[in-house]
Amino acid sequence: MNKDFLKALTEIEKQKGISKEVLLEGLEEALVSSYKKKFNTATNVRVDIDRKSGVMKVLSKKMVVDDIIDERVEILIDHARQIHPAVQLDEFIEIEVTPKDFGRLAAQTAKQVVMMRIKEAEKALVFDAYGGKEEEIVTGKVQGMDSSNLFVLLEQTEAILPISDLMPKEKFKLGDTISAYISRVEQTAKGTMVILSRVHPGHLKKLFEANIPEIQAGKVAIQSIAREAGSRSKIAVSAQDPNVDEVAVCVGVKGHIIQSITSELGGEKLDIIRWSDNxxxxxxxxxxxxxxxxxxxxxxxxxxxxxxxxxxxxxxxxxxxxxxxxxxxxxxxxxxxxxxxxxxxxxxxxxxxxxxx
Structure with missing residues (x-):
């Protein structure tokens, strides 16, 4: 380990948003595990990486005794006092036990640990970015497809849009821009999975919220939605303001709002229903x-x-x-x-x- 390695971690911190301290702590933990495996030592060791110089040491914690039974965990008092003159019997001290060839093992471990932590951090960043966007509409580009899914490139990740969550007769090709509803966000062993839908009732609800100012302002509320995507939907709305006609504002002047939403949904027919508690x-x-x-x-x-x-x-x-x-x-x-x-x-x-x- 050296200063160049620390500089590299600083660059990773800037580019990936991963704390250098988190990387160093992870590396220290991994090196302890590697040391124990290779040298069959007891559990009383730790690895310390100097945060300024990058110098790495393996330190073993031992009890000070006057007669050694297990040299892996004990040290004679005469030897201990050469390191710490004031130490007493039955106290613990740390001594350096860094092997000569430990640098090579450290370099191999460092690469693995840094890559693993980067992947973990990227998973967390994606989840943080999209976990809070469930039930939102996002826009991306189709960058791949198979018999079951479209793969949509969003700003920070690739999302999955199942073919079954497309409306009937919808066809998309590579490079097409597509908007869809985030139906769920899952953390898996392979990373954060963002699942999209264009048939979920929530997709229709978000389109209404985005296009109708009175819903955004809380003057009109969506009470219920029944949808058979691509064919027909019914949306029950109620006025929260007695001066607002809930159906009229959803239809829009000359029907322009409902026509716009219908167009986005490929011609799906929409019935605006006046909700009642009767x-x-x-x-x-x-x-x-x-x-x-x-x-x-x-x-x-x-x-x-x-x-x-x-x-x-x-x-x-x-x-x-x-x-x-x-x-x-x-x-x-x-x-x-x-x-x-x-x-x-x-x-x-x-x-x-x-x-x-």
Whole structure:
């Protein structure tokens, strides 16, 4: 070890943000382990690297005795007093036991330790950078792909975007810029793994927050989202300010806000639903664009259900293509949907339909 080595650690500290002291402490620990392995010594040694000169010493802690039983952990008092004149029996002193060829072992160990600590620090830096960005939207470039994933280069790391988290029919090629939602950040043996998604409901929520000032200001709140990415989504919103029309501000003047978000999502249809703490009203709103005549709520802990009666010409609209509209309404509200046309309801329940039925 020498001053050049210390200078190299200083450069690593500047470039990688890894403390030189952390590197030196790690090296001292590793050298102790290497020394014990090579020289089959007891556990009473430590390595000291001078922080100014880089000079390295192996020091062994020994008890001062007048009769040696184990020379690895004991030293005769006469010998000890040549090093520390005031030492007494049964006290401990440290003596230098640095082997002549220890420099070569130290050089090999130093390289391994520094590389390992750099990798550990880089993992931590990436986790610190992105662990706090879960549920945020980030932008990067596609720099690789395989049958299962796209690999997206972000500012400080490579993220993974599973093909299953792309919207139907979406295609990207190398070099394309892509924005996606950070669904999770994981620490693994290989490093920090940032997982992206373009189908997560949180992706849609963040797009609304980014594009609608009233949501940013807390005047409008997103209460619930039900999404089938690439097809259709329903977003329930409520006004926190009585002077704000929550649906109107989300749609925007001449629909420009909703159109912008729809465009970002490849044409995914978006229904803005007015949230209500009156569940009958909320369910009716959730089935838009269908018009509803009556809603009856049956609260069951395992299977809460909404019985909904619609005009004869609105049932198909309420169900939607392949049941999509009703399915999204159920996800949005948390109620199973039992939908009946007016004629069906009359045949099954008669008139009027009551909560007791």
């Amino acid at each position: 569940m009958e009203e909320y369910v009716a709103n959730a089935l838009a664009p269908a018009k509803v005549l009556e809603v009856h709520i049956f609260e069951d802990e395992e299977d809460p259900t909404a019985r909904v009666i619609l005009p004869n010409n609105q049932l198909t609209l309420a169900i939607g293509l392949k049941g999509l509209n009703a399915r999204l309404a159920a996800k949005l509200t948390g109620y199973k949907m039992d939908l009946y046309s007016e004629d069906q309801a009359f045949k099954q329940f008669g008139r009027p339909v009551t909560m007791a039925e």
